[in-house]
Amino acid sequence: MIFIKNIEKTDYEELLEMYYDYYKQVLGTDWTSKIPITKIREFLDFNKDFAEKQTAEAVSDIIPKNMIDKRVLGLYIEEDIIGFACVGIFADNVGGIYSIYIKPEYRKKFIINFKDNKSASEYLLEGVREYFLTNDIDTVELEVPHTIGALKKVVEKTDFIPQAQYNDATKYSGKIKKGR
Numbered sequence: 001m002i003f004i005k006n007i008e009k010t011d012y013e014e015l016l017e018m019y020y021d022y023y024k025q026v027l028g029t030d031w032t033s034k035i036p037i038t039k040i041r042e043f044l045d046f047n048k049d050f051a052e053k054q055t056a057e058a059v060s061d062i063i064p065k066n067m068i069d070k071r072v073l074g075l076y077i078e079e080d081i082i083g084f085a086c087v088g089i090f091a092d093n094v095g096g097i098y099s100i101y102i103k104p105e106y107r108k109k110f111i112i113n114f115k116d117n118k119s120a121s122e123y124l125l126e127g128v129r130e131y132f133l134t135n136d137i138d139t140v141e142l143e144v145p146h147t148i149g150a151l152k153k154v155v156e157k158t159d160f161i162p163q164a165q166y167n168d169a170t171k172y173s174g175k176i177k178k179g180r
Contacts, residue, residue: 001077001078002075002076002077002123003076004073004074004075004076004123004124004126004127004130005073005074005076006071006072006073006074007058007059007072007073007074007081007084008059009059011059011074011081012055012059014081015055015058015059015072015074015081015084016051016052016055018081018083018084018101018103019050019051019054019055019058019099019101020047020048020051021101021103021104022051022099022101023047023050023051023054024047025147025148026145026147026148027046027047027050027147054086054099058072058086059072064088066090066091067088067089067090067091068089068090068091069088069089069135070086070087070088070089071086071087071088071131072084072085072086072087073085073087073124073127073128073131075102075120075123075124075127082102082103082106082120083100083101083102083103083106083120083121083124084099084100084101084124085097085099085100085101085124085125085127085128086098086099086100087128087131087132089132089135089137093136093137093139094137094139094140094141095132095135095137095139095140095141095176096140096141096142097128097140097141097142098142100121100124100125100128100151102120102121102124106120107119107120107121107150121154125154125158129176132176133176133178137176138175138176138177139173139174139175139176140160140173140174140175140176141163141171141172141173142155142160142171142172143166143169143170143171143172144169144170144172145168145169146168146169146170147168152170155172156172158174159174159175160172160173160174161173161174
């Protein structure tokens with residue numbers, strides 16, 4: 001069975017692993033990958049540092065300043081987590097999507113149990129949409145790193161409009177509608 005639920009603290013290690021892979025994709029591998037001594041390489045790996053900070057923040061019960069809610073929605077097959085989306089609602093009632101990640105082995109795969117033969121990313125985005133609709137949020141903003149071209153295509157396919165270009169990302173804004 002495939003479902004979406006809030007990621008819990010018990011999923012910390014798996015979430016950390018996915019965040020680490022996410023940062024390697026967004027930021028790339030750095031010079032530390034060439035260090036032959038494992039302990040030194042791991043100590044200096046900034047992707048690991050970012051992943052640890054984001055994972056700790058994701059499972060924390062503390063809601064950041066200027067926000068009224070934050071969640072990490074997990075996409076599960078049975079008990080196995082295969083992806084996540086970090087979402088939140090700002091004090092001005094605008095939704096935000098911070099990270100979207102699907103494990104590589106599920107990105108292009110259609111799973112028989114998926115309703116209407118949807119991909120994992122489509123299923124996760126439906127869960128994100130449902131989260132915002134449940135909280136009466138109709139405007140959502142997100143930034144897509146330039147290094148993840150596939151995500152940019154998915155975002156543009158779902159009617160998000162580019163609002164700003166940054167050195168490392170494009171900011172999008174879109175309306176969330178019922179029944180879509």
